[in-house]
Amino acid sequence: MTARAVCLLAGSLALLAAEAAGALPVVFVDLAWSIRGEASTSAGGISDFDSVSEGDTASGPFSAIDQAEASSASQVLASAQPALSGIVSTDELTLVGAAESSAMAGAPDGFALSSSEALHRIVFEVTRDVTLRLEGRVEAFGDGAGDAFALVELASVDTVVDPLLVGFDAAPGDLPEPFLLDVVLHPGVTYRLLAVARTQSDALASEDLSSFASIFRLEISEVPEPGTAAALGCGLLLVTWRRRRAR
Numbered sequence: 001m002t003a004r005a006v007c008l009l010a011g012s013l014a015l016l017a018a019e020a021a022g023a024l025p026v027v028f029v030d031l032a033w034s035i036r037g038e039a040s041t042s043a044g045g046i047s048d049f050d051s052v053s054e055g056d057t058a059s060g061p062f063s064a065i066d067q068a069e070a071s072s073a074s075q076v077l078a079s080a081q082p083a084l085s086g087i088v089s090t091d092e093l094t095l096v097g098a099a100e101s102s103a104m105a106g107a108p109d110g111f112a113l114s115s116s117e118a119l120h121r122i123v124f125e126v127t128r129d130v131t132l133r134l135e136g137r138v139e140a141f142g143d144g145a146g147d148a149f150a151l152v153e154l155a156s157v158d159t160v161v162d163p164l165l166v167g168f169d170a171a172p173g174d175l176p177e178p179f180l181l182d183v184v185l186h187p188g189v190t191y192r193l194l195a196v197a198r199t200q201s202d203a204l205a206s207e208d209l210s211s212f213a214s215i216f217r218l219e220i221s222e223v224p225e226p227g228t229a230a231a232l233g234c235g236l237l238l239v240t241w242r243r244r245r246a247r
Contacts, residue, residue: 023090024222025130029190030123031058031088036116037068037080037101043110048072058088058120068114075106080116082197088122093220095120097197101146102211105203115200122193123157126185131225134183136218138168139176144210146201148172152218154183157192165191172212182223 034055041048052066063085070078079102086095097118105112140148153167168179185191197214 024093024132024220025127026090026093027125027127028059028088028090028122029125030121032056032121033058033062033064033084033086034117034119035064035066035082035084037066037082037114038116039068039070039078039080039101039103039112039114041070041072041076041078041105041110041112043072043074043076043105043107058086060089061087068116070112070114072110074110075104076110076112077106078103078112078114078201078203080114080199082116082118084118084120086120088120093122095195095216095218097195097217098213098215099148099197099199100211100213101199101201102209103144103146103201103203104209105205105207108205110206111202111204113200113202115198117196117198119197120193120195123190124193125190126187129184129186131182131184131223133180133221133223134166134218135180135221136168136216137176137178138170138214138216140170140172140174140199140212140214142172142199142201142210142212144201144208144212145203146199146210146212148199148212148214149196150198150214150216151194151196152179152216153194155192155194157190162192170214 036053038051048070050068050070065083067081081100083098099116101114101116103112138150140150151169154165155162199212201210
């Protein structure tokens with residue numbers, strides 16, 4: 001068999017494998033998500049409180065958004081808004097989450113408090129040695145009294161102390177942190193993927209509006225093995241060459 005035939009055969013097999021292996025070699029053990037917003041105010045002896053929360057297993061495309069608002073006399077306002085979306089399947093793994101909160105106490109005896117959280121939690125195993133590419137960003141920003149936090153982490157859960165494989169986080173004042181990293185995973189190990197956006201805002205006694213927000217975005221894809229990538233490239237070159245000769 002000539003070198004050209006060997007290359008063509010390897011490339012053809014690689015092309016067939018790439019077409020058949022569109023899904024990630026991942027088996028989900030547990031899929032969960034939650035969004036929570038709370039807001040409370042008080043002024044002149046009048047108080048109000050509102051809270052929303054939601055959680056469910058997640059598979060396929062989905063999105064969720066909720067908002068909690070509270071207000072009382074003399075311009076005391078608070079609001080919280082968590083949002084979550086993503087595609088969670090072996091064909092595509094994309095997670096997006098955001099949390100916003102704001103509070104304003106426009107009265108000498110006023111107090112406003114709000115908090116918001118959006119969370120993905122995915123526990124999974126892989127069916128073979130695989131290199132996964134994690135690409136995304138985490139960001140947190142705001143002003144006034146309060147806090148914001150965004151987190152994306154991948155860890156093994158098979159030991160007493162979770163060994164952190166990958167971790168990215170952001171707090172207000174940090175520069176937005178984009179990340180692009182390849183991680184090698186092995187079968188027989190259980191992994192946990194966690195993504196969180198969390199905020200809290202509070203205002204007391206005629207303080208101006210306090211507002212915070214945090215965001216995370218994560219996309220996971222498989223990185224081809226060097227041998228597969230080389231064979232695929234060889235096959236594509238031969239296909240191109242044959243098309244040119246046929247013209």
